[in-house]
Amino acid sequence: MLRPDVSPTFPSVPVASPCSPEARSQGPRYNFGLQETPLSRPSAQAASASSPPGTSGAAGDRSGSSSLPGHPLSALPPQGSYFRNRSSFAENTHASHVMLGTSSSSAQDSNYPQILKSPLCAGIPQRSGYKSWTPQMGYSATSSSAVSAHSPSVIVAVVEGRGLARGEIGMASIDLKSPQIVLSQFADNTTYAKVITKLKILSPLEIIMSNTACVVGNSTKLFTLITENFKNVNFTTIQRKYFNETKGLEYIEQLCIAEFSTVLMEVQSKYYCLAAVAALLKYVEFIQNSVYAPKSLKICFQGSEQTAMIDSSSAQNLELLINNQDSRNNHTLFGVLNYTKTPGGSRRLRSNILEPLVDVETINMRLDCVQELLQDEELFFGLQSVIAKFLDTEQLLSVLVQIPKQDTVNTAESKITNLIYLKHTLELVDPLKITLKNCNTPLLRAYYGSLEDKRFGIILDKIKTVINDDARYMKGCLNMRTQKCYAVRPNINEFLDIARRTYTEIVDDIAGMITQLAEKYSLPLRTSFSSARGFFIQMTTDCTVLPNDQLPSEFIKISKVKNSYSFTSADLIKMNERCQESLREIYHMTYMIVCKLLSEIYEHIHCLYKLSDTVSMLDMLLSFAHACTLSDYVRPEFTDTLAIKQGWHPILERISVEKPVANNTYITEGSNFFIITGPNMSGKSTYLKQIALCQIMAQIGSYVPAEYSSFRIAEQIFTRISTDDDIETNSSTFMKEMKEIAYILHNANDKSLILIDELGRGTNTEEGIGICYAVCEHLLSLKAFTLFATHFLELCQIDVLYPNVENMHFEVQHVKNTSRNKEAILYTYKLSKGLTEEKNYGLKAAEVSSLPPSIVLDAKDITTQITRQILQNQRSTPEMERQRAVYHLATRLVQTARNSQLDPDSLRTYLSNLKKKYEADFPRAEQDSGKTEE
Numbered sequence: 025m026l027r028p029d030v031s032p033t034f035p036s037v038p039v040a041s042p043c044s045p046e047a048r049s050q051g052p053r054y055n056f057g058l059q060e061t062p063l064s065r066p067s068a069q070a071a072s073a074s075s076p077p078g079t080s081g082a083a084g085d086r087s088g089s090s091s092l093p094g095h096p097l098s099a100l101p102p103q104g105s106y107f108r109n110r111s112s113f114a115e116n117t118h119a120s121h122v123m124l125g126t127s128s129s130s131a132q133d134s135n136y137p138q139i140l141k142s143p144l145c146a147g148i149p150q151r152s153g154y155k156s157w158t159p160q161m162g163y164s165a166t167s168s169s170a171v172s173a174h175s176p177s178v179i180v181a182v183v184e185g186r187g188l189a190r191g192e193i194g195m196a197s198i199d200l201k202s203p204q205i206v207l208s209q210f211a212d213n214t215t216y217a218k219v220i221t222k223l224k225i226l227s228p229l230e231i232i233m234s235n236t237a238c239v240v241g242n243s244t245k246l247f248t249l250i251t252e253n254f255k256n257v258n259f260t261t262i263q264r265k266y267f268n269e270t271k272g273l274e275y276i277e278q279l280c281i282a283e284f285s286t287v288l289m290e291v292q293s294k295y296y297c298l299a300a301v302a303a304l305l306k307y308v309e310f311i312q313n314s315v316y317a318p319k320s321l322k323i324c325f326q327g328s329e330q331t332a333m334i335d336s337s338s339a340q341n342l343e344l345l346i347n348n349q350d351s352r353n354n355h356t357l358f359g360v361l362n363y364t365k366t367p368g369g370s371r372r373l374r375s376n377i378l379e380p381l382v383d384v385e386t387i388n389m390r391l392d393c394v395q396e397l398l399q400d401e402e403l404f405f406g407l408q409s410v411i412a413k414f415l416d417t418e419q420l421l422s423v424l425v426q427i428p429k430q431d432t433v434n435t436a437e438s439k440i441t442n443l444i445y446l447k448h449t450l451e452l453v454d455p456l457k458i459t460l461k462n463c464n465t466p467l468l469r470a471y472y473g474s475l476e477d478k479r480f481g482i483i484l485d486k487i488k489t490v491i492n493d494d495a496r497y498m499k500g501c502l503n504m505r506t507q508k509c510y511a512v513r514p515n516i517n518e519f520l521d522i523a524r525r526t527y528t529e530i531v532d533d534i535a536g537m538i539t540q541l542a543e544k545y546s547l548p549l550r551t552s553f554s555s556a557r558g559f560f561i562q563m564t565t566d567c568t569v570l571p572n573d574q575l576p577s578e579f580i581k582i583s584k585v586k587n588s589y590s591f592t593s594a595d596l597i598k599m600n601e602r603c604q605e606s607l608r609e610i611y612h613m614t615y616m617i618v619c620k621l622l623s624e625i626y627e628h629i630h631c632l633y634k635l636s637d638t639v640s641m642l643d644m645l646l647s648f649a650h651a652c653t654l655s656d657y658v659r660p661e662f663t664d665t666l667a668i669k670q671g672w673h674p675i676l677e678r679i680s681v682e683k684p685v686a687n688n689t690y691i692t693e694g695s696n697f698f699i700i701t702g703p704n705m706s707g708k709s710t711y712l713k714q715i716a717l718c719q720i721m722a723q724i725g726s727y728v729p730a731e732y733s734s735f736r737i738a739e740q741i742f743t744r745i746s747t748d749d750d751i752e753t754n755s756s757t758f759m760k761e762m763k764e765i766a767y768i769l770h771n772a773n774d775k776s777l778i779l780i781d782e783l784g785r786g787t788n789t790e791e792g793i794g795i796c797y798a799v800c801e802h803l804l805s806l807k808a809f810t811l812f813a814t815h816f817l818e819l820c821q822i823d824v825l826y827p828n829v830e831n832m833h834f835e836v837q838h839v840k841n842t843s844r845n846k847e848a849i850l851y852t853y854k855l856s857k858g859l860t861e862e863k864n865y866g867l868k869a870a871e872v873s874s875l876p877p878s879i880v881l882d883a884k885d886i887t888t889q890i891t892r893q894i895l896q897n898q899r900s901t902p903e904m905e906r907q908r909a910v911y912h913l914a915t916r917l918v919q920t921a922r923n924s925q926l927d928p929d930s931l932r933t934y935l936s937n938l939k940k941k942y943e944a945d946f947p948r949a950e951q952d953s954g955k956t957e958e
């Protein structure tokens with residue numbers, strides 16, 4: 025009998041038609057050990073043999089894969105292939121012509137300089153805990169839980185231009201769960217805000233950069249910034265020569281499926297993203313130990329102009345994906361909108377929230393769909409029930425288009441599983457089509473049209489000639505094992521039929537043996553199964569049934585959880601081994617048949633890209649409609665005004681028992697800067713966030729929480745909302761807010777939505793006001809829509825100088841608490857025009873807090889004294905006041921002249937208006953005002 029640990033090679037079992045004889049010759053050379061048996065590590069010689077001398081590898085390696093049998097999905101492993109897996113890569117780093125090095129993510133890592141010093145990277149530490157998804161792990165039917173759908177699986181290559189091209193960034197990313205490569209290239213400024221934001225959105229598992237970006241003591245700014253911002257992400261540096269644009273173009277030509285081949289035209293002259301994709305694919309093929317089949321990948325170019333930019337700290341402030349108090353709860357925008365049923369749908373929702381659309385037409389098409397789903401109940405429920413049955417189509421595709429370089433039991437098992445999933449998926453196309461048949465909106469009709477693709481039927485028919493009709497995806501590992509075992513129809517391979525009969529007999533024998541044991545010992549024994557243990561015995565009972573509280577000595581490997589015992593016996597272990605043996609034979613023969621089948625259907629398989637796109641989008645739109653049914657959301661309009669009638673905070677609504685107080689918003693180009701004041705706890709931050717959340721919801725095609733809403737498309741959404749000190753980056757509150765505000769000032773434009781809350785709180789009042797004033801004046805030079813919440817009431821005076829500034833405040837009411845004979849504050853959360861008239865509200869808030877009354881009393885006393893002192897110092901003659909005003913005016917004029925982009929005529933008009941205003945305020949100061957104007 026074959027013992028897996030003795031001989032890892034599968035005995036050559038004859039395979040009947042249709043697979044033999046040529047299928048046998050093309051079939052996998054199997055490592056059928058119970059555990060994966062890695063191929064022996066190839067020598068550096070073998071490595072150089074597989075890469076033609078003088079080439080940087082990409083073409084050489086692929087030509088290695090082209091020696092595979094004609095068909096892309098054939099499983100014959102490439103001979104002498106250099107790359108095996110990450111660990112062999114680390115061992116092979118002496119072969120410096122392949123890759124330079126792998127380093128841990130942190131620039132502060134003690135190994136780091138050492139790694140970079142060595143040109144050959146000998147002694148590169150193995151990264152512990154690295155766990156990447158591999159095709160051998162197979163496609164698992166994931167639940168739609170956000171966690172599994174969003175665990176990092178993206179690898180990104182980043183490269184920056186050199187010399188005059190510094191600041192030109194090329195990026196290429198691939199999600200290991202989805203066979204899609206996204207390329208982008210853009211110019212970034214010195215803060216590299218776009219790169220960092222893009223990377224944060226991708227949430228990578230690993231980042232690849234060129235070794236020239238991190239020469240010790242002379243790392244590029246981009247490299248330093250990335251390592252600082254992504255401390256928990258794995259970093260790999262590879263030789264610059266692998267960032268080769270010519271190879272990148274070749275890769276795209278070879279791998280991109282016909283439907284998306286227009287990408288070639290888009291990226292032909294985008295050298296940096298081409299260079300990045302070359303390095304990325306070379307690396308992924310290495311770590312995955314597999315190559316992508318020719319014409320199998322969706323490759324697309326994504327410019328930064330197609331979506332709105334939300335930087336990562338704004339995403340965090342707004343709690344788009346993660347709740348700031350408790351990262352496990354779903355009190356986030358994602359939580360509010362996520363009623364998706366598939367992992368693809370939930371991934372799509374996540375990426376949309378982080379990168380909302382900017383194209384009104386597309387947004388309106390989505391809104392039309394949501395509207396139809398809301399109006400047609402039958403459509404909504406019908407669609408929801410079909411969509412819920414889909415598995416992760418993207419991941420399925422991802423596995424189907426990879427050719428493993430090594431064949432093991434696991435790869436075989438995973439291919440069989442995937443074929444069953446493929447059948448399951450394709451069987452859902454018709455029900456989906458029927459549900460969408462009578463839809464009216466263009467997008468739903470387009471999705472219906474995409475399902476009419478004949479290839480779905482062709483693939484399914486071919487599958488059905490080989491695979492049993494009732495082979496389908498089932499929950500539970502034993503169920504799935506049975507499905508895999510009996511997936512292939514009978515009479516296709518007589519040896520397979522025999523092996524299956526043997527397997528059934530062994531399983532029956534196991535059941536019979538356990539029944540006999542139960543009778544023999546008069547115990548309630550039950551047959552159980554787990555993928556780790558195989559068949560074992562379980563017994564749920566209290567100890568009184570057992571003589572001497574002991575199980576019979578025949579039972580071994582006993583474990584007990586509460587009153588449930590699990591154990592096995594020597595005979596059962598042997599039978600499990602026989603069972604595994606026959607299973608391996610079955611899998612081997614099934615795999616041969618499946619590979620042949622896959623090779624026949626392969627040319628049609630790309631219709632699944634369309635299907636996965638359709639399913640994830642429908643899932644997201646259904647989710648939007650579902651969210652609407654739980655609250656009174658309204659369809660947004662898109663104009664050049666931000667107008668929200670009675671809007672409320674969607675996350676607060678989910679948390680609180682009562683519906684949040686709704687408020688109006690009306691921001692136009694002529695009145696685009698709102699200063700919001702109000703006591704502590706009156707609702708300022710909530711209001712600011714609510715506007716941003718509504719804006720994002722509208723721009724992803726969702727309805728919004730309001731009675732009416734109209735939005736101006738925002739190209740960027742910036743927030744500066746006070747949070748606690750960032751201990752991780754060791755920056756003080758003040759430095760953190762300065763960094764955040766600098767980022768906004770550098771990047772905001774006329775189409776931005778900017779929300780600033782409590783700027784300048786990290787320093788003293790005078791300086792805080794100064795900073796706020798300067799920041800406001802800078803932002804006022806833009807047509808961006810800005811909301812600025814502050815406790816510095818002095819700032820409200822800015823409306824005198826700028827007609828586009830509006831002062832708003834949150835009202836509070838003072839009520840007498842008769843029982844305690846004290847005044848209490850009642851928060852109305854209502855926004856009104858003008859600035860707040862509340863005084864000393866900090867003390868009032870402190871009074872209702874848990875601060876000891878004696879401290880509050882002291883604080884009141886000290887405040888009164890300081891206020892008196894300030895008033896005394898400020899007491900001045902009318903002449904002093906006049907001079908102060910002249911000084912202030914002169915400063916303003918100089919500043920305006922310096923900053924202004926106005927033409928001379930406009931500047932003159934502006935100055936003369938200012939002069940008139942000054943003369944009106946100080947009628948006896950005409951001479952001075954004349955001087956000032958000069």
Ligand SMILES: Nc1ncnc2c1ncn2[C@@H]1O[C@H](COP(=O)(O)OP(=O)(O)OP(=O)(O)O)[C@@H](O)[C@H]1O
Nearest residue numbers: 684685686702703704705706707708709710711853
């Ligand atoms: N519109 C609303 N409806 C109901 N409750 C609200 C509303 N706005 C705010 N609240 C409640 O009031 C609390 C305080 O609000 P928020 O933090 O926005 O106040 P604030 O004015 O920004 O306070 P501070 O100035 O101290 O930062 C919120 O946590 C929320 O529970």
